[in-house]
Amino acid sequence: MLPTNSLAQINYSNKADSFIKVGNFDRAAIELERIAFYSNNTNDKAKALLLKANYLMQGQRYKDAAMALHKISFNQLADSLAFNCCLLQATNYYLSEDFENALGAFQHLEIVAKDTAQLNTSLYLKVLILDELYQ
Helix, strand or coil: CCHHHHHCCCCCHHHHHHHHCCHHHHHHHHHHHHHHCCCCCCHHHHHHHHHHHHCCCCCCCEHHHHHHHHHCCCCCCCCHHHHHHHHHHHHHHHHHHHHHHHHHHHHHHHHHHHHHHHHCCCCHHHHHHHCCCCC
16 A cells, blocks of 8 residues: 555545545545546546555455556656556555566566665565566
């Protein structure tokens, strides 16, 4: 899941917020998908899909969360946002036991990562993925 401070930076509509307050994460995920679909801004679209994936993770719907993140276009995306999207996608693929896609998402993360210190903090995930693939 995203760090709490990352969640605070993501803007979403009052409708999604009202669903979240009552604990209806599925309806909030649908509303965030709508926001992402109609958004013309790449960063806003990515933030909405990232938040949607976070809520799907809370419901242990890891494959759905990974597929939501698969919709993100990384062109003109802020570096930290791209890193968080790739890391969360690799994590969700790993949790859904889709290790081949998890490795692919992590390799994409290695390309996107501009800060090696940031990448080094997530290498544990690569080790877990490679272990599951017997590599």
